[in-house]
Amino acid sequence: MGRAPCCDKANVKKGPWSPEEDAKLKEYIEKHGTTVGNWIALPQRAGLKRCGKSCRLRWLNYLRPNIKHGEFSDDEDRIICSLFHRIGSRWSIIAGQLPGRTDNDIKNYWNTKLKKKLLGNNIISPPSPFLPNLNSQIPSPYDHQYVNTNSFRAFSTTAAGIDPPSLISSGFMHGNYNNQVIFGGGGEASCSSSDGSCSANNQIGENLGFHHQSYLGNHDETQKFFITEANGYDHSKGGIFSHGNPLDYSMEDIKQLISTNHISTNLNFFVDEIKTEPGTTLYY
DNA sequence: AACTCTTGCAACCGCATCTCA
DNA sequence: TTGAGATGCGGTTGCAAGAGT
Numbered sequence: 312m313g314r315a316p317c318c319d320k321a322n323v324k325k326g327p328w329s330p331e332e333d334a335k336l337k338e339y340i341e342k343h344g345t346t347v348g349n350w351i352a353l354p355q356r357a358g359l360k361r362c363g364k365s366c367r368l369r370w371l372n373y374l375r376p377n378i379k380h381g382e383f384s385d386d387e388d389r390i391i392c393s394l395f396h397r398i399g400s401r402w403s404i405i406a407g408q409l410p411g412r413t414d415n416d417i418k419n420y421w422n423t424k425l426k427k428k429l430l431g432n433n434i435i436s437p438p439s440p441f442l443p444n445l446n447s448q449i450p451s452p453y454d455h456q457y458v459n460t461n462s463f464r465a466f467s468t469t470a471a472g473i474d475p476p477s478l479i480s481s482g483f484m485h486g487n488y489n490n491q492v493i494f495g496g497g498g499e500a501s502c503s504s505s506d507g508s509c510s511a512n513n514q515i516g517e518n519l520g521f522h523h524q525s526y527l528g529n530h531d532e533t534q535k536f537f538i539t540e541a542n543g544y545d546h547s548k549g550g551i552f553s554h555g556n557p558l559d560y561s562m563e564d565i566k567q568l569i570s571t572n573h574i575s576t577n578l579n580f581f582v583d584e585i586k587t588e589p590g591t592t593l594y595y
Numbered sequence: 596a597a598c599t600c601t602t603g604c605a606a607c608c609g610c611a612t613c614t615c616a
Numbered sequence: 617t618t619g620a621g622a623t624g625c626g627g628t629t630g631c632a633a634g635a636g637t
Contacts, residue, residue: 327605327631351622367623368606403625418626419604 318351318362328369335359336366337374372413379411383420391417391425 324332339357350363359366372378383391387409394405400421402414409417 325607349622362607364608364623365606372605400626414625415605422627423603 318354318364322360323354323362323365324360325365328373332359332361333369333374336369340370340374368415372415377411378413380416383412383425387412388425391421395421 328336335357336359339353350367353359353363353366354361357366361369390408391405394401394408398404400418402418402421406412406414406417
């Protein structure tokens with residue numbers, strides 16, 4: 312049995328679109344509206360020997376109005392980084408925040424340029440699957456592999472000369488301190504300020520206790536948490552490892568993780584402190 | 596000049612999700 | 617409620633162009 316193919320594979324053209332095909336598709340959609348209704352039937356109606364899916368893709372990624380091509384701006388880079396850090400490779404959602412950009416475009420840009428750029432600068436690492444997906448209630452196969460062998464550290468940013476506040480202010484991270492718990496980095500020396508290049512941010516970071524402490528703001532039992540993990544002390548691999556949507560982890564979620572040994576006791580300490588001393592800067 | 600390697604990107608594929616009868 | 621078809625999505629592939637040797 313198996314699923315019926317979406318089109319007659321033998322009679323559809325594949326590969327790059329010709330200008331004539333583009334023109335036909337564009338003309339048809341402009342005539343009948345963008346709410347085409349039935350992509351599968353479109354090629355036949357428009358006189359194209361293409362699969363409906365191919366037509367849809369061509370329209371969405373290339374022909375539709377107001378598509379932006381070419382270089383991504385620094386602002387777009389920051390938005391992509393910020394969102395990737397928070398939600399991973401949900402390209403369509405990320406594209407939704409960048410008018411004129413398509414998910415395919417952003418995906419390609421990330422895979423070919425941005426990822427290398429950021430990894431090269433030791434600024435960011437891909438999301439790590441180190442926490443279970445609480446929505447599904449089914450632990451991922453990665454849970455124990457990652458969680459029990461790592462303490463929670465938010466950043467290994469010193470090698471990049473960047474501290475959390477600068478990441479937040481530049482849009483690489485969510486900037487609302489009061490709605491997040493940020494698990495502070497381990498005992499490395501903080502960003503050198505001898506050249507003054509990051510002294511201002513350093514000062515903020517030190518004030519907030521980022522380098523050897525953890526910072527948290529107002530919170531209560533209904534607060535949601537944004538958890539990040541750095542890759543131990545290895546700066547050659549260092550950077551931000553994030554997991555999940557900031558809204559994924561409530562206090563109850565975290566308690567559950569602790570009770571099922573999905574996260575380290577470091578965090579247990581944290582959560583207890585959060586409960587008893589809201590708004591306090593914590594040391595560990 | 597010729598060849599190989601690398602890069603960037605358009606397009607494809609298969610699976611997941613949605614919609615509707 | 618169920619199942620088939622349509623649509624959406626993300627990973628992957630293939631190819632052209634450029635860079636390097």
